[in-house]
Each structure stands twice: as C-alpha cells, then as structure tokens.
Amino acid sequence: xRGLGLKLGIALLTCSLGLVALGYLWLPADPLAxxxxxxxxPSLRHPMGTDWFGRDVLxxxxxxxxxSLGIALAAVALGAALGAALGxxxxxxxxxxxxxxxRGMDFLLAFPPLxxxxxxxxxxxxxxxxxxxxxxxxxxxxxxxxxxxxxxxLREREFVLAARAIGAGPARILLRHLLPHLASPLVVQLxxxxxxxxxxxxxxxxxxxxxxxxxxxxxxxxxxxQSYFALSPWPAVFPGLVLSLTVLGLNLLGDGLRDLLDxxxxxxxxxxxx
Amino acid sequence: xxxxxxxxxxxxxLTILLxxxxxxxxxxxxxxxxARLVVGPEAxxxxxxxxxxxxxxxxxxxxxFGRWLFGLLRGDLGESLSRGLPVGALVGSSLTVxxxxxxxxxxxxxxxxxPLGTLAAxxxxxxxxxxxxxxxxxxxxxxxxxxxxxLMGFLAIWxxxxxxxxxxxxxxxxxxxxxxxxxxxxxxxxxxxxLARMTRASLADVLAAPYIRTxxxxxxxxxxxxxxxxxxxxxxxxxTAAGLSLGHLLAGALVxxxxxxxxxxxxxxxxxxxxxxxxxxxxxxxxxxxxMVLLNLVVDLAYGALDxxxxxx
Numbered sequence: 001x002r003g004l005g006l007k008l009g010i011a012l013l014t015c016s017l018g019l020v021a022l023g024y025l026w027l028p029a030d031p032l033a034x035x036x037x038x039x040x041x042p043s044l045r046h047p048m049g050t051d052w053f054g055r056d057v058l059x060x061x062x063x064x065x066x067x068s069l070g071i072a073l074a075a076v077a078l079g080a081a082l083g084a085a086l087g088x089x090x091x092x093x094x095x096x097x098x099x100x101x102x103r104g105m106d107f108l109l110a111f112p113p114l115x116x117x118x119x120x121x122x123x124x125x126x127x128x129x130x131x132x133x134x135x136x137x138x139x140x141x142x143x144x145x146x147x148x149x150x151x152x153x154l155r156e157r158e159f160v161l162a163a164r165a166i167g168a169g170p171a172r173i174l175l176r177h178l179l180p181h182l183a184s185p186l187v188v189q190l191x192x193x194x195x196x197x198x199x200x201x202x203x204x205x206x207x208x209x210x211x212x213x214x215x216x217x218x219x220x221x222x223x224x225x226q227s228y229f230a231l232s233p234w235p236a237v238f239p240g241l242v243l244s245l246t247v248l249g250l251n252l253l254g255d256g257l258r259d260l261l262d263x264x265x266x267x268x269x270x271x272x273x274x
Numbered sequence: 275x276x277x278x279x280x281x282x283x284x285x286x287x288l289t290i291l292l293x294x295x296x297x298x299x300x301x302x303x304x305x306x307x308x309a310r311l312v313v314g315p316e317a318x319x320x321x322x323x324x325x326x327x328x329x330x331x332x333x334x335x336x337x338x339f340g341r342w343l344f345g346l347l348r349g350d351l352g353e354s355l356s357r358g359l360p361v362g363a364l365v366g367s368s369l370t371v372x373x374x375x376x377x378x379x380x381x382x383x384x385x386x387x388x389p390l391g392t393l394a395a396x397x398x399x400x401x402x403x404x405x406x407x408x409x410x411x412x413x414x415x416x417x418x419x420x421x422x423x424x425l426m427g428f429l430a431i432w433x434x435x436x437x438x439x440x441x442x443x444x445x446x447x448x449x450x451x452x453x454x455x456x457x458x459x460x461x462x463x464x465x466x467x468x469l470a471r472m473t474r475a476s477l478a479d480v481l482a483a484p485y486i487r488t489x490x491x492x493x494x495x496x497x498x499x500x501x502x503x504x505x506x507x508x509x510x511x512x513x514t515a516a517g518l519s520l521g522h523l524l525a526g527a528l529v530x531x532x533x534x535x536x537x538x539x540x541x542x543x544x545x546x547x548x549x550x551x552x553x554x555x556x557x558x559x560x561x562x563x564x565x566m567v568l569l570n571l572v573v574d575l576a577y578g579a580l581d582x583x584x585x586x587x
Contacts (some may be wrong), residue, residue: 010553107289107292107293110289110293110563110566110567110570111293111296111563111566112521112524112525112562112563112566113525114528115543115559115562115563116300116524116531117299118543118546118547118555118559119301119555119559121299121547122301122547122550122555123300123311123550124313140327148477194427195415195502200416200417202417202420203417203418203529206417206419206529206533206542207529207532207544209547219417222419222420222423225423225578226423226426226533229426229427229431230427230431230432233427236420236423236424236427237424238424240416240417240420240424243411243417243420244415244416244420247413247414247415247416248411248412248415248519251411251414251415252411257555
C-alpha cells in the first residue's frame, strides 16, 4: 500500500514536471496568441481546448506551470533557508535566543499567510515578489521547528560526544555529523511544503495578487476561466486538474519518503532492492 | 490547569498587542511615502494632502500607534478611506457572512468525516476504507477555490440547483442559507477529507488498545464498545484538529467569498487592497489575526478539558 502511494506520487510528479519541462522545448501553440477558435473543446489540435481569446489551453498550462512552480520553489527555498538558519541557531545556542526565536515562530504560525500577502500586495504593488515573501515567511516556522527539534535530541547523542572527544570543532560537528541526520526530515518537509506552496500560490494568483496578465499561471487561468464556465468548462477544468495532480504527487511522495527515510525502519534499502 | 489558564489569559492581550504592532509596523514603518502610495503618483496635491491628514502622517509614529491602540480599546478602528464609513462597522457586517460560512463548512465537514472515518477504521482494508484513504489524499491536493468553481459551474450554472453567488442578507434566513451552501461545500470537502483521515488513524490506534479487548472480553456489544469506549477517546485529537481547521476554513473562506461574491471579510480585505485603503486593511487584518489567536487558545483549553490525562503546568 505504502509502496504504491510512493510510486504513484513519483509517476504523477514525473508527468507534470515533464510537461512543464517539455514546454521549454516545444509548445503546441503560442500561449499568448489571440485568435482562432474560441472555446474549442479538446481536440487533436488543441488537446485541452481553447479559452475565451482562442488561446491554446495546453500551451498556457505548460507555460503557467513555470510561473506557479517557480514561485512555489522560490518561496519554499526562502522559507527553508531562513527557517533552517533560525532553527539551527536556536537549537545549538539554547537559552534566551532559543526561547525568543521559538516564541517568534509561534507568533508567525498564528499569522494567516493570506493577510501577509494582502499587505505585501499593497506595499510592493503587483508582481510575484509579494507572494514569494508571504509564502516563504509562512514556511519559516515549520523548518525552524523541525531543525531545532532534531538538533536538540541529536546534540545529546553519543556520536557528538565522540566527535568532540577526538577534537572536532563546532563547525565540523555541525556540518559533518549533524547535518546528514537532518537531511531526510528536511527532504520530507520540503516536498510537503512545496505542495502547500503551490496551493497557496494558486489561491493568491486567483485573487489577482500574483503576476499580472497576460503571463499565465495556474491560479490566474482558473480565475479567467471562471467567468466563462457557462460557455465552456474546459479552460476551468484542465489547469485545476494539473495543479491538483501535481500537489497530490508531492503529498504522496512526501508521505512515502517519510516512511522510507525513517532510519529506524531501514526500509530504503529494502525498497530500492525490490 | 488553573494556573495554565491564567498564564494563557495574561499572554493573550500581549499576543494581540504584538499582532497589532506588527500590522501597524508592516503598513506604517516601512520606508516610503504612505500617502503617495495611497493616492497614486498622479494625484493632485490637494488630494495628497487630504490623505496625509486623514492618516495623520504628520504625527510621529509612536503617537499614531498609540492613538490607533486607544481607539481599538474603545472599539474604534478608524475610518475607511475609500468608503468613508467606520472600519469597525464594515468589518462587523462582513463577519455576519464569514463566520456563518466557516461554521456551516465545519459542521458539514464533521458530518461527512466522522461516519466515514469510523467506517474506515472499523473495516480496515474494506471498500469504504480504501475510498476514504484515497479521497483524503485527493481532498488535501485540491484547492478549495477550484472545487468551488466546479461546484458553481455544475450545480449552479448547468443544473441551476443553487444560486451561483451573491448574498441576499439575513433578513431572509432561508435564502441566505441557500446562498451559503455551495461555498460551504467547497470549503468543507477538503477539510472533511483531512478530518476523515484523522478519525480513521486515531480510531484505529484506539481500537488496538488493550482496554478495547477487555471491553469486548466482558461481552459488550460491538456498538457500545465503539460508542462508549473507543470513539470517546479517539475523537479527542479529531476535535482538536477540527478546531484548528476552523482557522484554515477562515482563511479559505476569504478566497471562496471572492468566488461566490459573498460580502464577507475576504471581499472586504481584497477591496481594501485594490483601493489601497490602509485603515480598512489594518482593521480587517487585526480582526482575522485576533480571531486566529482566540481560536488557538480555545482549542488548547478544550483539549485539556476533553482529555483528563493532559495536565498543564
């Protein structure tokens, strides 16, 4: 059952990332070209149909994926880097900095990311940066808690003591002895965060807070298609479907990896051999 | 428990103060000319000056923050720049839509999730179990607003079983509820998926506990084993999750309101962004963040009250 989820997740992700990658090499049509048939149903020429302007929906899904994935990746990278640094500081120093940082993280967790995105939209004007920062900041506490929590238990372990006994400095202990232990929980959290970031990006673009038109993104395409649903449902169906399947793939991958990478279970080697 | 409660109550105003300050700082302390930001680059000097006076930008910031806080204590959130009405009244009337929407959605989510999760846990590997696990994964991957678009498209535009949007007001409660059904469903289904998964996992854990075997061993009927022993314990984490879900629902409601043209807090906040109405945006933001903090506190306390094993120090 678990193995099935993981395989399904990898398959889904390969498909959607493959599609977006394919968009760099080949596009079925110019995603911005206006004209031709409006609201054409799916056909060989337009596999996902066309929208209100007669633009090819598949081409727009392929190009829109760059925007959506790019923003999600940038946001999670920002959140992970900042969170891991703060969590590392808190976990290694302990004491007052730890207490202050972690109370700050609790506070951030209570602050709705949508609110931050709305504020940043006013301050920074339209564009992707407001939502990258908003989603990034939303991710900081998760990574900070994860890194801090792991470090708190890890630094008391015997192998750290042993490393210190043979004269290793703090930097060496951190990089060579502690970081490898953090890799697997971080990978799992990155996967799950990326899925959540994609959903958040879509919601923000849907509200018109993201990249301005005509640049497509999955969320913005849904917003545009919504008004014309009575005339043709296809432009509203496909971008959402691709988005949902990508997030589903990421979630399944995250769940599967969590089981596999748990060192106490030792399933990774078994799975790789199977 | 008592001292824990007391400490929470003491930190509550501090947290809200901190939130108020971060909202104020975010919108007022960043470099740049706020009045220019509000009126735009082409505005006349008179309009610019009027906004400067309304926002009291000639005063130093601690004084402005102090006045805002003091107004807050009296329930006065200032005046909206774009609508000329008190922010408190605007936010208050929008809450009469957003709160019922979030509540209705959480009721729907629980009504779907609890029986489904229970069935899945009591028949592991069965059809309901597989469907629940699958639907839960799907539900967590589908954005609420897309579900909303599909529901609206199929149930309101094609079949015309429900209104496609808008809100008639609570003077006609029946019509108002009907207008909330589709948005509540769009919010509830992904939450239901999540809660069903939680119920299943939690109940499966409890059913494996020795005291369940004891209950069965002394000859209780399966229904009372489930109802009196298993579910009571299994539902504790689910209730917590449902409470915290209310926060998610609130955030989701802000998006879904825009889809269904509901005059709630989400539409108000987005309109404030478009009009660069800083007092309205700060007020709406403060209310949302404050509700989240209160909700977290209530869930925290409910958790302790439900589970006597939890002792707060």
